[in-house]
Amino acid sequence: MLEVMSLTKRFGDKTAVEQLSFSVSSGEVFGLLGRNGAGKTTTIKMMLGLVIQDEGSVMWKNQNGLKGASIGYLPEERGLYPKAKVVDQLSYFGRLEGMDKSYINRSVDYWLDRFEIAMYRNKMAGDLSKGNQQKVQLVATLLHNPDLIILDEPFSGLDPVNTNLLTEVIMEEKKKGKVIIMSSHQMEQVEKFCKEVVLMKDGQALLAGDLEAIKNSYGLMYLSLYGDVEKLKTFCQNHHYAYEKDEKRIIIPLKKKQEPHTVLTQLKNEDIAISEITYLQPTLHQIFVEKVGS
Amino acid sequence: MNALWTAYLFHIREQIRTKGFRITSIVISLLILGYFAYNHFSSNEEKVLVSVINTSSYSIDEKVLKENIDGLNLTIKELKDEEEEQEKIKDQDLDHLVVIEEKDSIPVLNYYYHRSPDPTVLFSFTTQLQQQYLAKVSTEQALSQEVVSQLFQSIPVEETMLAENNGSLGIVYVFIFLMYTFILMFGQGVAMSITGEKSTRVMEVMITKIKPIYMLFAKILSSLTAGLIQVSVFFLSGYLAYLIGWINTDQFNIVGFDFDLSQINAGLIIGFVFFFACGYLVYALCFAALGSLISRTEDLGSVMGPVMVLVVGALMVGIKTMMDPTGGLVSFSTYFPFFSPIVAYSKFVMGEISTLELLISGAVLIISIGLIAYAASRIYVKGVMVYGEKFKWSHLSVMLKK
Numbered sequence: 001m002l003e004v005m006s007l008t009k010r011f012g013d014k015t016a017v018e019q020l021s022f023s024v025s026s027g028e029v030f031g032l033l034g035r036n037g038a039g040k041t042t043t044i045k046m047m048l049g050l051v052i053q054d055e056g057s058v059m060w061k062n063q064n065g066l067k068g069a070s071i072g073y074l075p076e077e078r079g080l081y082p083k084a085k086v087v088d089q090l091s092y093f094g095r096l097e098g099m100d101k102s103y104i105n106r107s108v109d110y111w112l113d114r115f116e117i118a119m120y121r122n123k124m125a126g127d128l129s130k131g132n133q134q135k136v137q138l139v140a141t142l143l144h145n146p147d148l149i150i151l152d153e154p155f156s157g158l159d160p161v162n163t164n165l166l167t168e169v170i171m172e173e174k175k176k177g178k179v180i181i182m183s184s185h186q187m188e189q190v191e192k193f194c195k196e197v198v199l200m201k202d203g204q205a206l207l208a209g210d211l212e213a214i215k216n217s218y219g220l221m222y223l224s225l226y227g228d229v230e231k232l233k234t235f236c237q238n239h240h241y242a243y244e245k246d247e248k249r250i251i252i253p254l255k256k257k258q259e260p261h262t263v264l265t266q267l268k269n270e271d272i273a274i275s276e277i278t279y280l281q282p283t284l285h286q287i288f289v290e291k292v293g294s
Numbered sequence: 295m296n297a298l299w300t301a302y303l304f305h306i307r308e309q310i311r312t313k314g315f316r317i318t319s320i321v322i323s324l325l326i327l328g329y330f331a332y333n334h335f336s337s338n339e340e341k342v343l344v345s346v347i348n349t350s351s352y353s354i355d356e357k358v359l360k361e362n363i364d365g366l367n368l369t370i371k372e373l374k375d376e377e378e379e380q381e382k383i384k385d386q387d388l389d390h391l392v393v394i395e396e397k398d399s400i401p402v403l404n405y406y407y408h409r410s411p412d413p414t415v416l417f418s419f420t421t422q423l424q425q426q427y428l429a430k431v432s433t434e435q436a437l438s439q440e441v442v443s444q445l446f447q448s449i450p451v452e453e454t455m456l457a458e459n460n461g462s463l464g465i466v467y468v469f470i471f472l473m474y475t476f477i478l479m480f481g482q483g484v485a486m487s488i489t490g491e492k493s494t495r496v497m498e499v500m501i502t503k504i505k506p507i508y509m510l511f512a513k514i515l516s517s518l519t520a521g522l523i524q525v526s527v528f529f530l531s532g533y534l535a536y537l538i539g540w541i542n543t544d545q546f547n548i549v550g551f552d553f554d555l556s557q558i559n560a561g562l563i564i565g566f567v568f569f570f571a572c573g574y575l576v577y578a579l580c581f582a583a584l585g586s587l588i589s590r591t592e593d594l595g596s597v598m599g600p601v602m603v604l605v606v607g608a609l610m611v612g613i614k615t616m617m618d619p620t621g622g623l624v625s626f627s628t629y630f631p632f633f634s635p636i637v638a639y640s641k642f643v644m645g646e647i648s649t650l651e652l653l654i655s656g657a658v659l660i661i662s663i664g665l666i667a668y669a670a671s672r673i674y675v676k677g678v679m680v681y682g683e684k685f686k687w688s689h690l691s692v693m694l695k696k
Contacts, residue, residue, distance in 0.1 A: 045679075048501075048502055050498065050501060050502070050679055051679065071502055073498075073499060073502045075495055075498040075499060077495040077498075078494075078495060079494060079495035079496040079497065079498050079499040079500075080494065080496060081308070081491075081494070081496055082494060083308070083312070084308055088304075088307070088308075089304075092300070092301075092304040093499070093503065095300045095304075096297055096300055096301070096500075096503040096504050097503060137499075140499065
């Protein structure tokens, strides 16, 4: 169990993180969300002791600090020795985590196979593509079977196939009961894993808590309407509805307490044909853009 | 400590595996062997080309000259050849031209050379002519044989060096040269490696796995080991040249400085290793601290300046020590930790330092290394986590504070 209480960090006049609190239980993935510069990485660095907080504390299993935790940390910017062989640096990381030689060999083999990069074990890390370096970095993060996994932008640089692969791995680690903290811009992925999230802006938590509860309390619902897009567009403009248009549909955010049937009645009255109607909960992406967009 | 050892082993393996390390080792070996091979083969063929034009009544005994001048190749020329011979000297086809004339029965010697006179050549010719002139005058003056013998009596000279000699200037020269190149190569290598870890962000991963202070010393000690391996290659190449027979132990010298191999003893070797390691540590700690302050390897030059000045200063004072081991600057430098490894060892080899001075110098050096290590580790621990900010020297004092 990880507990973060009132973490605060100031750099001169700028407050990078202010009074941030959250907790994560075993077998849960916690999402740290926010735009670039929102304070996510500073929060992670404070948790790891890489940046000293001005206020607040971090508790792991009711002990102050993370010293007792076995941590797997994937930094935002990848950190590998470019001129060292993949297998050598993974073994080195493993030894620093106190693993014995045979355990290291087994674990390195397993994770290189799992991420489908076994063929690169004797290559220099610097010679690999960005995506493969990212996978080596993930192996280094998970190699020693850590209790606490901190992933800062884990999907960066991965193609869709590898994104799915990493998604499976994170789900497996979740099932093993690991405490996972993930910072990401990819809201679809966050929605898949995270039970709880915090949405940060300028160092402050704008939204925090259970993701479903956040969506429900957000209030804003959407109508997705398939039909003649041009007619639908004119309809929205005539009725002063905000809308998002794509190739085949129009999405209308409903105002608070506005029932969807009022819109549907108006459409019927104006004789505008609709082929498909969907009543949508807001996506995390929409909440993110709404809350932290400029 | 286990983590320190693990990090040390990783870094030493990585350093030894690099192409740069292997190529440097091979180049060092080839240079050493090449140097001794050149000396060995060229010394047998080295000739001293001398032309003589003699218009006097005095004669030249070529056999005696050859006994005095190694490799003498004497050619007798006519007076009409004088200008031609002078041209040969200008073109370096001839080393020396000696023109002997006679004025009022006194031999007069004109000596031509390219850039540097050879005292041995000049002395050999003047001695022969002086003796003949003395013999001629004594005969003309009808001096008794007894008086003539007394006049020709050579003055006995007995040389005694009073300074205690632990070796020779050659050892000092090798030490200064190795110390200087080693600090430049491996000290800067430490700084580059640390900055590289920051720029590639490995540092962020490592710092969650190992204490920064262990990383600092693992890097410094692995570079020291790599450097000592290359110093061993240096000496082994020399030993190989000795085994092949390219080194004449009686006349062994390093670029003109005598290197008396028979003088090498345990004290000299222990002193070499001690001062070498201490000298390296002083500079490597500074380089490591400075390397941790910047985030990009291209910024290294901007912070290395002051330490580089000290490195060059150490070299200059080292050369000064060879010429004047008791001078004021040298005496001060014996206790100045940035210069003392070179100066104190050089004075020790030359027998110009007392045991007490040597112990004080060593103690000051060890205490200084402790203080520099303390300061460097404080700067390093904080510096490695600072990214993006432009380095200012004022940051140093902030980092040194708690």
